[in-house]
Every structure is written in C-alpha cells, then in structure tokens.
Amino acid sequence: MNAPIGDSHKKDIAHALHPYTNLAVHEDQGPLIISKGEGVYVWDDQGNRYLEGLGGLWCVSLGFSEPRLAAAAADQFAALPYSHTFAHRSTEPVIALADKLLEIAPEPMTKAFFLSSGSEAIDAMIRFTWYYNNGRGLTEKKKIISRKRGYHGVTVAGGSLTAIPLMQNDFDLPLDRMIHTDTAGYYRYGRTGESEEEFATRLADNLEQLILSEGPETVAAFVAEPVMGAGGVMTPPATYFKKVQAVLKKYDVLMVADEVICGFGRTGNMWGCQTYDIQPDMVTCAKQLSSGYLPISALMISDKIYDVLKEQSKKHGALGMGYTYGGHPVSCAVALETLKIYEERNIVDRVRELAPRFQERLSALSKSPLVGEARGVGLIGALELVADKNTREQYPAELKIGATLAARALNHGLVVRALPGDVIGICPPLIITKEQIDELFDSLSIAVTETEALVKKAA
Template sequence: MRHKIEKTWEQRDMESVFHPFTDFGTLNSKGPVVLTHGDGIRVFDVHGKSYIDANSGLWNNVAGFNHQGIIDALCQQARKFPGYHSFFGRVADTTVALAEKLVELSPFSDGKVYFTNSGSEANDSVVKMLWMLHRRNGQSQRRKIITRLNAYHGVTVATASMTGKAYNAEFGLPLPGFLQTDCPHYWRFGRDGESELEFSQRLARNLEELIIKEGADTIAGMFAEPVQGAGGVIPPSEGYFEEIRPILRKYKIPLIADEVICGFGRTGTMWGSVKYNMEPDAIVASKCITAGYFPMGAVILGKELSEELIRVSEEAEEFPHGFTAGGNPLGCAVALKSIEVIENEGLMENVVKVSPHFMQRLRKLGEHKYAGEARGVGLMGAVEIVADKKTKQALPSELQISERIANKALEKGLICRPLGAAIVLGPAFIITEKEIDEIFDILEETMVEVFSDVGL
C-alpha cells in the first residue's frame, strides 16, 4: 500500500499561492514564511519561530496582532448584524456611527464619508467623483490627475496610473491623462547650494508650469501623500505644501490627501495632512482605520466638496458607483473600536513618547558607511543604502542589497521591508523602547554581515 506523503506548509504554499509584490528569486530559493498567529508586535510561523514585525503587517496592525478588545468588537458585531451594504439609502447603524466619528476626527468642520474596502478603491473612487463633478459642471475636459514621482496610490487601473513607480510599465500604465510632478525628496533631488525651502519653491514653480502647460481647465485634481510611504518614507521638504497649496487654489484644483499610511497616528498626529499643513479638500483613509483587523477604506469629503457631489448626484438621480462590502457593519464596528484604542488606550501617546528614541536609533543606523540618508517621522523610517555617502551613488542593482538585508534580518527573527535601495520600518504603535532597540540591534548586526558577505 502506497503511503501518502505529507506536504509541508511551505510546499503547499508554493503549489497554490500566487504572491503579490514578492521577489520570486528569493521566494524560489528560500521559500515562503507561513504564519499561524501573533502576540503583540511578534508573529509566529508554523515551526514556532518568532519574528518581530517591524512593519506592523503592511503599516496597519498598529495595535498588535492579538488585541482582545478589537477581537471582541468583531465577534459582538458578528453576532448582532454581520453584513450589509450601503446602497439605495439603506445602511447599518454601526456604519452611520463610524461616519460620524470620522467627520468628527477630520480637520473638516463638516462633511460626508464614502466607504470602500481598501485604500486603492478609495483613491479610485475619488477620481470618479472628480470626473463626475466636473462633467456635471460643464467641464468634461477636466479629467487629468496630478500625482508625484515615487508616489504610491494603489493598484487599480486608475490608481496604478497615479502611482509613480516604474513597475507599472509592466501593465502598460499609466493611462493617458495621469500626470506626475516632482518628488519632494530634498536629499535626493536638491541642487548644490539650494536650501530646502528654495527646493520646495522650485518644485512649486515646476507644478505651476505643468498646470499652465497642460491647461488648468483640463485638470481634475491633485493627489498627495503627506509622507510618501511606499516610495521609501519621504517626508515633504520644508514648506512644500505651504508653497503648492496657493497654486492649486489659484487654478481651482482640488487637493486630495492620501492618508492611507499616515492617517490615525503614524506621524505622531492624527493626520499627516494636519502635521504638514496640507489643507486638503478630501482625505483618503485605510490601513490603521481598523488596525489591520478588517479590510476597509474611506473617503472623508470636506464640506464644500461633499455639497458639490451631493448636488450633482441629485441631478443624476444617484452616484453610480459603489462596493458590495463598502461600509460593512463588521468592519465599521472594528474601526470604531480601533479608533477608540488609538485615542483612549495610549497608542497615540506612545507614538509621541517612543518616536524620539526610534528616530535616534534610526539616525545612528544612518551613520553606517553605506547609509546615505536616515529619514522618517513619528513611527515610520527608512535608511537609504548607497555606495558613496558624498556622491549618493547607488550600489550596483545586481547586488540587491536591500533584499539581502531583509532576508538576513528575517533569518535573525526580524521582518523589515526592502524598498528600492532602502530598508523601511513602520512598527506598531504599542512598541516599547526596548523593542525598538531589539529591531535596531538586529539591523546593525545584519548590515555588518551583509556588507561583509558581498565584499564591501
């Protein structure tokens, strides 16, 4: 009798799962990491090995991986009313309560909330809102969307076109009409002898030149992250938003703050757009809104934009766009509890308390011979790896240096994220100074070993 061969979890993964945003060379040589559970900021694989997740999942598991209060809120809502939609004027009471809370938390005096299942869907929805609004106002030519080089806004066809990353060429994107202006990364793009404020002023002039060249009456809106997250944690240069906001107002171009990563405390304030004086017309939120316990996205519309959209939707008899699970009562219950945890269980206070130590250790890591820049804000940071500090010259791409560092760190029980030539960190809001030290101790040791391995 032939005995059935028991397959490992890793083998089962390789046979059945198609992984997004994964280096397939690493996957094929090292295999996947299959996880079973989490405790605080740590996750555990099928072999019982523990890892510190220094990226809190994908920026979103900010309350840790086993917060009992959030789990209880999910279970209680599941027993009460587990699922419904927000179409046709019908909605769950929990959804209404969350919308009220989001408007209250927002920098807007009044407004409305539109629910989606992800940040990508939320950004995509705003594009359609702007297109409909301009078309109904007799300006159907106003369809162009401005974003920035190195921006990340999502993976739908529209939001991938908004994302300023070279890999979207694989899909033949961006679509026509999606424009990109400068990335506000002073360290990388500042000119010799140019101050940081002068750099921001130059970028503002470039933006205005782009608007004039394309025609202000053809531009539907501009989207910007307060801090470019998936671009490698790039805070804006000094005075950046103060310089570009008057230009957008001058040409009546709405500014949308993509707060998918920054929102709900990541920068040390509730909204990155407040920290950096963006004064947006709408905010896109996701990730931390449910602490990673449920998929959700939301568009928080300021008073003026929401009133305009209501008016044109009344003219059209409806807003013809929506998602079956948008505003799902389970997710809304989780979001209400997650926001309560961030506000009232000391998570925001902890970000403010431990972020100076986080930044101190980050800057120390930036003293490494091959660290070009250590940058960040709040509990998000990155170290850019270079061949030469002075010239900022990159190491040969074939070395895959950030991938090597991330893989070696993983062996040592640390999950960090390689992004281009940078190593990116975004730990949970519950992290302690001792745990911050654990992260950076492992990273320092890892970098020494990796650079030795490649002969540097």
C-alpha cells in the same frame, strides 16, 4: 539567530499566487509562512519569532492580538454579519463610524464614504473628482497629478497614480489623464548646493509649469501622501506643501491627501495633514483605520465637493457608485473599536513620547558607510542605502542590497521592508514599547553591519 526560512515549503505553493514576488524564483523557494501573532511579534510556522517592524503592511497599529477588536468582530457577526448601504439603507456601525471618524478628521471634512481598500478609496476619489467637475460644467478639467514614486494602490486608475515602474510597466499603465510630478525627497533629488527650501520652491515651480503646460482647464486634482510611504518613506521639506497648495489654489486644482499610511497617529499627529499643514479637499484613509484587522477604507470629502455631488445625484436620480462590501458592518464595527482604543490610550501622545527614541536610534545608523540617509518622523522611518555617501551613488539594482539587508534582519528576528531604491522601511505597531524599539534597532544594526561586511567582501 532564526532557523532557515521557507525550505519546508518548496512544493507547497502550487496554487497560491503571491503579489510582489519573482514568480519564477519563488516556484523553488518556499514563502515565509506567518502562523501566529502576539503584541508586536509574529511567529512563522517553524516557530521562529519576529518583531514586526512594518506592522504587516504599515497597518497593524494595535499589534497582533488585540482582544477588543476580535470581540467587536464577534459581536457584530452575531448581531448582523452583512447588510449593505445602497439605496438609502444603512447599519448602525456605518453611522457610528462615520460620526467618530469625522469627529477626528482633518478639517474641513464633513462626509465619509466607506470602501474596502486604499485602492478603492483612491478610485472613488477619482470618480468623485470627475463627477464634481462635470457637475460644475468643467468637462475638460479631468487630469490627476500624482508624484513619481507615490503609491496610491493598484487598481487600473489608482495604479495609474502609483508612479512606480514595477507597478506600471507592461500593465499598460498609466491611463491617460494621469500625470506625474516630482518626488519630494530632498536627499535623493536635491541638487548640489540647493537648500531644502530652494528644493521645495523648485518643486512647486515645476508643478506650476506642469499645470500650465497641460492647461489649467484640464487639471482637476493633485494627490500626495503626506509622507511618501511605499515609494521610499520620503518626508517632505517643511514648506513643501505650503508652496504646492498655493499653486493648486491658483489653478483651482483639488488637494487630495492620501493618508492611507500616515493617518491615525503615525507621524505624531492624528493626520499627516496636521504634521505638514495640509488643507485637503478630500482625504483617503485605510490600514490603521481597523489596525489592519479587517479590510476597510474611507474617502472623506468636504462640503465643497459634497454640495456638487448632491446636485449631481439629483440630476441623475442617485449617486451611481458603491461596492457590495463598502461599509461592511463587521469591518465598520472593528474600525469603530479601533478609533475608541486610539482615544482611550491617547495613541497620538504615545507616538510623540516614543518618537524621540525611535528617531534617535534610526539616526545613529547613519554612521554606517552603507547608509546615505536615515530619515523619518513619528514612528515611521527609513534607511537609504548607497554605494558612496559623498556622491549619493546607488548600488546597481541587480545587487539587491536593500533586499539583502532585509533578509539579514529576518535572520535576526526582525521584519523590515526593502522598498524601491534600496530604501529600508520601518513602521512598527504603535503599541511598541521603548524596550522593543531598542530591540528593533539592535537587530537592524546587526543586519546593517553584516550587509556592510558582505559588500566589502564582494568589492
């Protein structure tokens, strides 16, 4: 078991403001300081080793010590550490990365716009959607639909689509024009006696009713993660996206796939779009695009959108949108190398090979009285913790059962994430081996058993 965490840093965090912490509590409790990484492991500054079961924040696909990525960055720093892409300038890494990304992109994507974060890619998607509909003369068609518990970043616009109360309450979000529909999580939201297929139909019907009640002439786009990540790792029913897309088509509403977590092999295909038969109009990606080594994201668009953007930029004199660090040459060089490594190492095949072991070990945990559902696809998964397996009743949020389990896991050298609704998220680097998958689940099993014992004692 690892040594206690954070005690030595009680007084060290006066100036660094950390997101997603209880600032009041964490003034007295030092943070876990991660100091080094190798392969799928990281070490804290006290020398404790952890298997990183969430790949940082769902991003470090190639582990924490890939020398080729460090070399790609160093080479690009030496050649050209900065140049921009405004006003018809470019760099070789931007052009090469766009080519490589589009080569593997979901159909029918034909152009890539680079930014620095998933949130920025979502914001760019919103801007392009509005610009697109203005270009088509549909000036009322502006509302964007996301799903409750969906995560699409934290910028003011992206945070309006992130329908998680913690990220919106008292931040004066969501902005108007941003509306929310049902979560495609059958275990939590399916009705008693309702089949998964019926659940998918009900959600598609509800979406249609929402579009009709808002007025189809006001609804521009629908954005969804193929597998909902930070909102609780919810895998959709098999026919959900097919039914949803039929509704979107009927009312001329764009389908946007937010592939920020699912993209680049995570679900056992290069894209979540392929796993769930999604034909998107736009796609956002980030995170595994550079294995998390440098900030970079992309918004990919189809010709249908591009053709209108072209006309709009003719009308206005330029495409009035871009960031200083969008298409940063060093980030692009690292992302390009990342995509080359995925290709050389057949990363998708690797995920397919490992997924059965990962999912089998995950499923085995559903025997615990604490685990209502173990779910996942490819190399992503979750445990949803409940107080009563028959009724799916949850523990009161203030008991923080999920956070307790994640803390126990940490004590046993494993990083997993407690997500809203007492869901434990697992999303290890894609380079994980079969033996390391066993190690991950051995530690997680101990944490589950210990949490069960704690709960029993408290009852």
